[in-house]
Amino acid sequence: MAIANESHQEEHNMQEHHGAGRYVVIWVVLLVLTLVTVFTGRMHLPSFGLLLALVIASVKGTLVALYFMHLSEHRGANRLVFGVSIAFVVLLIGFTLMDFGTRFRLANPPGSQYSDLQAVDIGANPTEGRTGGHQQIQKQGHEVHE
Amino acid sequence: MTPSSSIAAPGAVPGHEAHDDHGHHPSYLTDGTTVKSWLLTVDHKRIGIMYMVWVLLFFLVGGIFALLIRIELLTPGPTIMDAMTYNRVFTLHGVVMIFLFMIPAIPSIFGNFLLPLMLGAKDVAFPRLNLLSLYVYLAGAGFALWGMLNGGLDTGWTFYTPYSAHTTTTVAPVLFGAFIIGFSSILTGMNFIVTTHTMRAPGITWFKMPLMVWALYATSCIQVLATPVIGLLLLLVTAENLFSLGMFDVARGGDPVLFQHLFWFYSHPAVYIMVLPAFGVMSEIVSAFSRKNIFGYRAVAYSSLGIAFVGFFAWGHHMFVSGQSTFNAGVFGVLTMLVGVFTAIKVFNWVGTVYKGAVEFSTPFAYFCGFLFFTVFGGMTGIAVGTVSLDVPWHDTYFVVAHFHFIMVGATIMAFLAALHYWFPKMFGKMYHEGWGLVSAAFIILGFNATFIPQFLVGNAGMPRRYYEYPERFQALNVASTAGASLLAFGFIIIAVYLTYALIYGERVDNPWHSKGYEWLTMSPPPTHNFIGPQPTYPEEPHFYVDPKKAEGEVSDV
Amino acid sequence: MSSAHVTPGSVPGPKLAAHFASLEVQKHAARLGMWLFLATEILLFAGLFACYAAYRFLFPEAWAASSRSLDLTMGTINTVVLITSSFTAAMAVHYAKEGKNAMVGHMNVLTLLMAVGFLVIKFFEYKHKFHIGTLPGRYYFYEGIQLPGAPLYFTVYFASTALHALHVVIGMTVLAFATVRAYRVGDFNANNYTQVELGSMYWHLVDLVWIFLFPMLYLV
């Protein structure tokens, strides 16, 4: 019946018990991937650097979700919940970026790569930096330092 | 009359035996009478009732703010308050009505009360979490009220930056209160989803769940997925206001339109948090009062999920003239139309349900008629303002105000009152006076129309929203609107009077509607664990009114 | 509410709350509830990710320059620490299923130690930033990078790392409860490990978020 089906299936799925070796393998893979991403990150690859970093991060994240969080054994709703939330994150970011990329150029923040306007000078007085922030605080900072 | 008198399958009648030994099984209302037994209860029904008390209280507060706004707008110039007060009043009207009334109204009161009853469960999955959500809600409300009493804020409920970051009014406590209330909403949503997945009684498959459950399920999905985003956003704006964190600081390259994207990512789906449960309530009521299975059950169920999903990706239609790109306007424009189609499916199927039915025109059904009207016109004006070029003149005028009051207030209030009348006997085992019910329904439906139809027109004429003073040519329609509002208020007063009377002196009833919804299969008011004895099973689908003699041959699976 | 009978069987199980039909259902409900909660956490960070994505998209140069001003070594150490702590948290569940309560406690203590380590490293990173002036918005006074959008980078940096650190603290609290129970009561077994499992799931989420924050903030 209704109750039995879903919960029983779940219990059945979760019954599997693996040796600790599997966790060790995943751990080592995660560490290796971290080193790889640091290495490629330091090369400052021009165009696909971000993409590569995100792909590596996604692989790591998938490993954590599937094996540490046992998503590989979960079925049904648990997977759906996780999948849907990831999909919504992607769509939220996607739609928002689409807006910035296709907007009337002057409507983007000045100084950005999608705007033809110069960045705003925050206060023309000499004590403030061009991108905002107070020289005064800086002086205080130096005093503390010295 | 017993609720079971017309039920064919004996297995589905837990209330039947319950009726005999009534004395041994006190209802949830009498099982424990101390204050503590209410405050620390984990019974979903008592939590629902406590929510009702508070939510109605906040409805009163929001309603008073609404009347103040209407009185102020009687004349083009200042009437009873200054501009600063007016700006605070309309902000608080929005904040109270949306965060403290509309969002918890149907899910937290009727959802809490009915979800386990409709699933044949003894309680929701996490009863203590449920109680916690009530107190989190009250804590958030307390914060928000404290902020209001300490000056209030004047940003409008949309909290748009950079105004909200720079205004000198007390923004932070109210925003933080709304943030806390978000947790309450999330907890309720999680609880409902888990309950629906795990607690269904034997016999209740996914496609035999009452449509109210489908609607609550879809609502909960939105609550769980959307609320965290506004939570974060409210924190960022609070930080911006208090510490100039600078996330949306225009001078440093921040973008106020990004704020609007994140804001409407929650606040557009939030409209469906308010209106989807209303759709669920109405699916129950149209079934019960025309004694028919719902026409196109699966279409209605799927369209709830469809609205929940597509509704997430229509948020940009609040931003057609905000500097958003034309391309995005097109994408969001198409998605908006899809949401409209899902609602249209529901409307057609509700009307279809009456076909070959047996309609009894009592108070909840009167509200159903009002609901149908507000949903059709609120929905269609929604499609109209979602039509990209038409939104250009209408955006942020009274047309939009009237539109969203029609769909998310009109439809939801109709459903709220219909639910209150339909389930009043279920909750308290008492019956109200039917005649007064119909009279007040007439007052409210007429009053609502008289309030907001002039606002559609004054919006057409070009009156922007959030105006303290307005050019004289708008006055006639504003006066009409205020007159309508007083009619509306009068209707609510009648309801408050006769329902309070019924609560004390009402006639004892069990199932006055002869309804065959699952929740009516137990006694009214239900006992603490909803039914007595072993777990009942549910062989028939809800609202099955076919003559048992004919049933054999005619019905196959849908 | 939770005063009902104990499930029959050779191994003692957790208490069954009165409103659940069976222990299976109860565990299923707990796990599904946790997943839903994690989904809300993911969406919570999604708002910040959206801010990050939008501003990085607009100001790529300032962001590249700002991310280079971060201490990559500390960031990498922190990543390794957090991944390892995630591993020990997973091992705690593994031992809980086998009923080795002492090991559960040890694993959780290791996790907690690494969490503290993470926060300490984070503290030094913050301190350095306060010192050189790479601070959010109007407090920014670092002369090294004077590009439009640079203060925004640090707004996002501080907002996301602070929110993440808050989650680390919450996760530590949750794990601490499981640890105390493992040592004091010691009743985790194949039938009763939900508390450890849910606690470590939360911890994995904290790790998961960092796995994305690390390359976003430090590497690109």
Add this chain to the structure above:
Amino acid sequence: MSDLANQFLFLPERASTFAERVDFLHYFVVGTTMVMSAGVGLAALFMFFRYRRRESHQHTEYVVPDLKTEFLFVSVPLVFFLAWFAIGFRDFTWYTTPPKDSMDVYVMGKQWMWKFSYPEGPNGVNVLHVPAHRPVRLLITSRDVIHSFYVPSFRIKMDALPGRYTQAWFEATKPGTYQVLCTEYCGLSHSKMLAEVVVLSPEDYENWLKEQQRGRLQDRQDALADTSLVPPVARMAEQGQKLVAAQGCLKCHSVDGSKHIGPTFLGLYERNEKLEDGQNIRVDEAYITQSMMDPGAHIVAGYQNVMPTYQGKLQGPESAAIVEYIKTLRTANVRETASEGPAYDPIQ
């Protein structure tokens, strides 16, 4: 016909080419809505009556729709909705793509007025002069918070975002005066942020332009001209001006010399004030700053000690900016009369 419809729908006068497109779609949508909802409503009413209940426990038939019915329910509204969208989006694209030969006007919203300036030509406050039958592109920006530029008769609206430009365009079809409203909530006097567009016939516009260029109003215009319009350069005094509005100083201190809860800012700097305790003080930077941080220290005679402290609410540079702003209000420098644009006939 369409005039009648306009009256019925309370639509304002139609005075731009975009308004004609919008109104056509408006009639289409409203007409279809009315017809279809009347159909649904009448069907529902008929069935409520036809299928009324005859006995309390009445049994009914089990009716489910076939696939064809459900398909109809989906497809009919979808076809209409998509048609509306197609027309609407076409018009919207038209509206957001100004013709190449359009005349540019810069529009700036600030709390709580509209300023207009032409790339080479006169400026205006709260009045915009444009020629009829010529596309005008508005480049809209804001100095403080978000505003929205709305001309009901032209059916156009576009938000004014601080620090960046949005665009909208229109082509007025008949000379006249049309009201401009702010439709994005922008604070205390949001509802008073009105302006007007004066549409002149092409000949009248040329004359007006010449008159402006002859400089009859040039001096006053220059005083009003906003150097920060293109591109925006915020100066310290302007920042101060923004701050006094944002911080609510203007609720108690006027800038036009009138007496309010607190002393007016006009001519405050370097004025000799008589204090409550009989002493005299010359208002300088130190006194203004002190009054912001510790308002009760020296109260000017005749005023109550009601001002809250801004200690902690204002950063150092912010209070300096406010002082700079007050300095610009020295009486010698300030205009004698209140701001006004070119002469015009007020509406209504």
